[in-house]
Amino acid sequence: MTRWATLRWLDGTRLARRDGDEYVVYARSGVADLFHQLPGMSEGIGRVPVAEADHAPLSPTPSRVICVGLNYADHIAEMGRERPTHPTLFTKFASTLAGAYDDLPLPDVSAHVDWEAELALVIGAPAYRLSPADALGAIGGYTVANDVSMRDWQRRTTQWLAGKAFDATTPLGPELVTPDEVDHARDLAVTCLLDGVVRQLGRTSDLVFAPADIVSYVSQFTRLEPGDVLLTGTPGGVGAATDDGLVAGQVLETHVEGIGVCRNFVVADLAATTVEEAS
Amino acid sequence: MTRWATLRWLDGTRLARRDGDEYVVYARSGVADLFHQLPGMSEGIGRVPVAEADHAPLSPTPSRVICVGLNYADHIAEMGRERPTHPTLFTKFASTLAGAYDDLPLPDVSAHVDWEAELALVIGAPAYRLSPADALGAIGGYTVANDVSMRDWQRRTTQWLAGKAFDATTPLGPELVTPDEVDHARDLAVTCLLDGVVRQLGRTSDLVFAPADIVSYVSQFTRLEPGDVLLTGTPGGVGAATDDGLVAGQVLETHVEGIGVCRNFVVADLAATTVEEAS
Structure with a gap:
């Protein structure tokens, strides 16, 4: 069971993975990056409680x-x-x-x-x-x-x-x-x-x-x-x-x-x- | 009178300005960049005869x-x-x-x-x-x-x-x-x-x-x-x-x-x- 979100974070949006009552935030701009096989996803850049997360549109820049x-x-x-x-x-x-x-x-x-x-x-x-x-x-x-x-x-x-x-x-x-x-x-x-x-x-x-x-x-x-x-x-x-x-x-x-x-x-x-x- | 085009060039698309029978090619990806007031537009990166230019869609990546x-x-x-x-x-x-x-x-x-x-x-x-x-x-x-x-x-x-x-x-x-x-x-x-x-x-x-x-x-x-x-x-x-x-x-x-x-x-x-x- 993995749940993903796209959060507003600093100057833009970031991909985040649900981990209990927190999100682990990654140096990726949103859920589309999950599917692009980019390297370097193992390390999060931060954590935020789910209750304090600021959700962007889940897919922030879709082509369609x-x-x-x-x-x-x-x-x-x-x-x-x-x-x-x-x-x-x-x-x-x-x-x-x-x-x-x-x-x-x-x-x-x-x-x-x-x-x-x-x-x-x-x-x-x-x-x-x-x-x-x-x-x-x-x-x-x-x-x-x-x-x-x-x-x-x-x-x-x-x-x-x-x-x-x-x-x-x-x-x-x-x-x-x-x-x-x-x-x-x-x-x-x-x-x-x-x-x-x-x-x-x-x-x-x-x-x-x-x-x-x-x-x-x-x-x-x-x-x-x-x-x-x-x-x-x-x-x-x-x-x-x-x-x-x-x-x-x-x-x-x-x-x-x-x-x-x-x-x-x-x-x-x-x-x-x-x-x-x-x- | 200025006419602009978006040409296929090397690995992507480039903005080009019509200059008689040639296009002057710039280090910009297309006509939308004309309107973004980016610096450094004065120097072209190449020239191509109009008859040999490979035209991309004029606005290659519109949001709408x-x-x-x-x-x-x-x-x-x-x-x-x-x-x-x-x-x-x-x-x-x-x-x-x-x-x-x-x-x-x-x-x-x-x-x-x-x-x-x-x-x-x-x-x-x-x-x-x-x-x-x-x-x-x-x-x-x-x-x-x-x-x-x-x-x-x-x-x-x-x-x-x-x-x-x-x-x-x-x-x-x-x-x-x-x-x-x-x-x-x-x-x-x-x-x-x-x-x-x-x-x-x-x-x-x-x-x-x-x-x-x-x-x-x-x-x-x-x-x-x-x-x-x-x-x-x-x-x-x-x-x-x-x-x-x-x-x-x-x-x-x-x-x-x-x-x-x-x-x-x-x-x-x-x-x-x-x-x-x-x-």
């Missing part, structure tokens, strides 16, 4: 952040969609990611910010045109994400990007769990709580496209690299289904069984300034 | 490649869509980009590869929550792109990504032209030729969302950085409108008036291997 929409039957139904024949894919940027315990800023230009608890995975080996069976071996580990979505921006056009890619709105982490520890996430509970109340509860065994299917499909068109992040979709219970949304002051918790919890305090977007939009 | 769909009235009509109220945005990866004269591989997993000639721009300064007027100043320069699209993959789901992000299928370049030289691309002809026959011909003055509008809109949700690439959309005449597509052996030429030409020989995808797909 790829998400699957409509991948649980109950969420497909609540959004009024047909069961898909292929994964519905969209992207985020590295800058969209946030730390597992970071405050979650509500963009003041959006009137409807929604939650989407998800199992996420980090690529551990180059993956190009792999079968699902081979794709399983390219998965470096699993973690937790919340695909926080600005629904009004998402629905302005047919393409969802604008509502999915606001900077620092997708918590990712806190730890990377190796595939063996969670049986490749075949049957884990995925839960979203808002102020302690369960809003979403699904099981990864209900995924239409399992992690290896997703990696295989994406690898048909692009060569995935270590550190790339894939989000596998969200179960039923999103706010969009009941006209509900996040409000400043709430606590958003995202659990994946056996992996961990993201806990984010929802805050107003203080950095925002009002400007004219193109329209 | 963002594209606008449905941005010319005639293309909106041929695709049977309504005139949009907001830019329709989707993304590619850095790995999707190709050099201006690279061979264009037809993915053997796609039965319909289509062309989309486009004006592109490269961000020259950080851009966050800018008005269109201020966004103009964040544009570092203009260039040429072809948003080559795998229509069958694009249409499998509501989200276009899979058809837009096959590795090495989007020529970008060959040169970055500073905004003053082309009056911020306000009224330039955009042309696509297949084996010398004009298939698309539009003018940037017909764009629904002009470059500054697009930069402003995107900057509402993410902080754009120097080197980021934006594609502005394609005029009417795509193959999808007439059930036409690219075939190996053809020459695809993409012109933007006053900026330059991408010229790509269409080839079979020799790297391909047949695998099972997730479905």
Whole structure:
């Protein structure tokens, strides 16, 4: 059992290994370095108690952040969609990611910010045109994400990007769990709580496209690299289904069984300034 | 008048400045370095005749490649869509980009590869929550792109990504032209030729969302950085409108008036291997 994290440390981010109630910190910038076979990993450069660690986005500089929409039957139904024949894919940027315990800023230009608890995975080996069976071996580990979505921006056009890619709105982490520890996430509970109340509860065994299917499909068109992040979709219970949304002051918790919890305090977007939009 | 390129050179890519029939090559990795105010740019490390230069994707490692769909009235009509109220945005990866004269591989997993000639721009300064007027100043320069699209993959789901992000299928370049030289691309002809026959011909003055509008809109949700690439959309005449597509052996030429030409020989995808797909 090994768990890894990416911590904010001095002037940047550092790879850290869980050791009981502490993290051992290494002279590496994040979890992608686990998969690059770099020499000199044996010695840590420091230790920090888990309770005092400052978690960066688990994979801080991925070349690709790829998400699957409509991948649980109950969420497909609540959004009024047909069961898909292929994964519905969209992207985020590295800058969209946030730390597992970071405050979650509500963009003041959006009137409807929604939650989407998800199992996420980090690529551990180059993956190009792999079968699902081979794709399983390219998965470096699993973690937790919340695909926080600005629904009004998402629905302005047919393409969802604008509502999915606001900077620092997708918590990712806190730890990377190796595939063996969670049986490749075949049957884990995925839960979203808002102020302690369960809003979403699904099981990864209900995924239409399992992690290896997703990696295989994406690898048909692009060569995935270590550190790339894939989000596998969200179960039923999103706010969009009941006209509900996040409000400043709430606590958003995202659990994946056996992996961990993201806990984010929802805050107003203080950095925002009002400007004219193109329209 | 200054024109810049990114060339393949020794073990990587290098920034180059056009000097008549030659490029002066600098110890910088590409055009994004133009905007980072690095010292020591005065001395070139070499020269190469323009005719012998090996062009890399003009911006080789952008953090964001963002594209606008449905941005010319005639293309909106041929695709049977309504005139949009907001830019329709989707993304590619850095790995999707190709050099201006690279061979264009037809993915053997796609039965319909289509062309989309486009004006592109490269961000020259950080851009966050800018008005269109201020966004103009964040544009570092203009260039040429072809948003080559795998229509069958694009249409499998509501989200276009899979058809837009096959590795090495989007020529970008060959040169970055500073905004003053082309009056911020306000009224330039955009042309696509297949084996010398004009298939698309539009003018940037017909764009629904002009470059500054697009930069402003995107900057509402993410902080754009120097080197980021934006594609502005394609005029009417795509193959999808007439059930036409690219075939190996053809020459695809993409012109933007006053900026330059991408010229790509269409080839079979020799790297391909047949695998099972997730479905």
